[in-house]
Amino acid sequence: MAITPEKLNIRKLLEKHCDTMPFYVKEYVQSKSTAGLSYDTLLQYVYRYKHFFNWLLSEGHVEAENVASIPYSELDTLRKDTVEMYIQFLRNEDISKKKEKDDTESNAPEAQKLPEYRGEAIVALTIQALKSLFNYLTKETEDKDGECYFYRNVMSKIVTHKNGETASRRARDLNSVILNDDEISAYLKFIDNGYIETLESAEAKSRYERDKIRDLAINTLILGTGMRVGEIASIEMKNIHLHSRYIDVVRKGNKPDSVSVLESAIVDLERYMDVRESKYPGAKKSPFLFVSVYGGVVRPLSRRAIQNIVNKYTSAFFRNGKSPHKLRHSFAVDFIRSGGDIILLRDQLGHSDIKTTSLYTNMSSKDGEKVLNEMDKRR
Structure with a gap:
């Protein structure tokens, strides 16, 4: 079966981003890729992991030099309220693109520049991605003794509420x-x-x-x-x-x-x-x-x-x-x-x-x- 240039580019991009991730995320990507999860989905998941890990570092919730060096032991002890705090941050983060000012741009008053927030689809995708990673780490991994890396799955405590809108x-x-x-x-x-x-x-x-x-x-x-x-x-x-x-x-x-x-x-x-x-x-x-x-x-x-x-x-x-x-x-x-x-x-x-x-x-x-x-x- 031939692979389209687009899929090849996505795979290369996935490999590039995985190079900045902890080893257990690389293992996760390899495992899920083998199981048939698409490169496109895995790339979106890795984007969400990178954002989450950077937030953990910036807020001082984990101790590590960079994202790649965050040990899985930090995820084992992660508290539910910390994850909920991150989800709230995700909803409230202003993602407006900051444009550099130069002489060719009109200088609109700062008060007119309204913040832009993420949609619930990205929030739901992030939660789904993290649940998938934590399920893998607590159920599918193996250390040298044949045990999972850890067993406490904090993401299993995160409850999502479906839209109450009827199918009709x-x-x-x-x-x-x-x-x-x-x-x-x-x-x-x-x-x-x-x-x-x-x-x-x-x-x-x-x-x-x-x-x-x-x-x-x-x-x-x-x-x-x-x-x-x-x-x-x-x-x-x-x-x-x-x-x-x-x-x-x-x-x-x-x-x-x-x-x-x-x-x-x-x-x-x-x-x-x-x-x-x-x-x-x-x-x-x-x-x-x-x-x-x-x-x-x-x-x-x-x-x-x-x-x-x-x-x-x-x-x-x-x-x-x-x-x-x-x-x-x-x-x-x-x-x-x-x-x-x-x-x-x-x-x-x-x-x-x-x-x-x-x-x-x-x-x-x-x-x-x-x-x-x-x-x-x-x-």
Whole structure:
């Protein structure tokens, strides 16, 4: 299996940051990487560990020369109130970027510069990362005597409270940003024919004419499979089965899987594959499906590039742009509305927990309204 340049860069970045971490964090990363946790997730976790360890040092809660030299014995004796203090600090830390003042900048009054705080998503990610590390250290490690490094897990005492919002309410909020059947059809036609009308320069129009068949295939594939951006970026030519209408992919956690594809998406995909080499000379040397040419060199599209492609077209077609994940949601809702089974949808989307998939059974509010209207007619 080929590894995308993007994943290779993430792995290199992970290795670089691990060099500044204590040995037991390096062991954790190696263990979880072997178990299938993605480099992307591990990199995000290491970022959170670095922030936490630096805070412990700056506040004098541990004694060490630097982050790399913090012994695990300090984590063994860490108190619950210290961790809670850190979580509160995380929520209240001003993360506004400090810009250097120079003669070209306008000197806005200091009072007008409002602080910027982290969202709860980062706080939740930090807690999740620390829980994972402490679980590993207290359950999976082995010293020379075959014992865990320590057994007191302070993170097991940290309780997180889930959002009390109901699944129905979350579904209704999400329902407002997905595409309905007519919008999906109109949007795809816009990519194929209408987008050029929004362009002014000859260069932009020329670039659009080169890329539109590829870009249409990307958007159609998301709307025709519900695949994640990372999965689409890593599709290899050898794993596409046009006649059987499925694609072999690698899911989150490096799990191999096969994804069924709508016939309409197969048509656009085949159309792209027919012109792939002529539009992007040298493409046949790349194992990856979606490519572009930079400086005369063919390169696979990264996740960020695919996100930008989707955002470019959705921003031009809708009042507000829609992320690839919104297109994925649109596929899922359409699947349920078309009579699809929630178990089949779970497998199609690659969810590991049916609870995640169950959100989509609540998203068809119009269907619920139809039922209520029918009830009224009979009363």
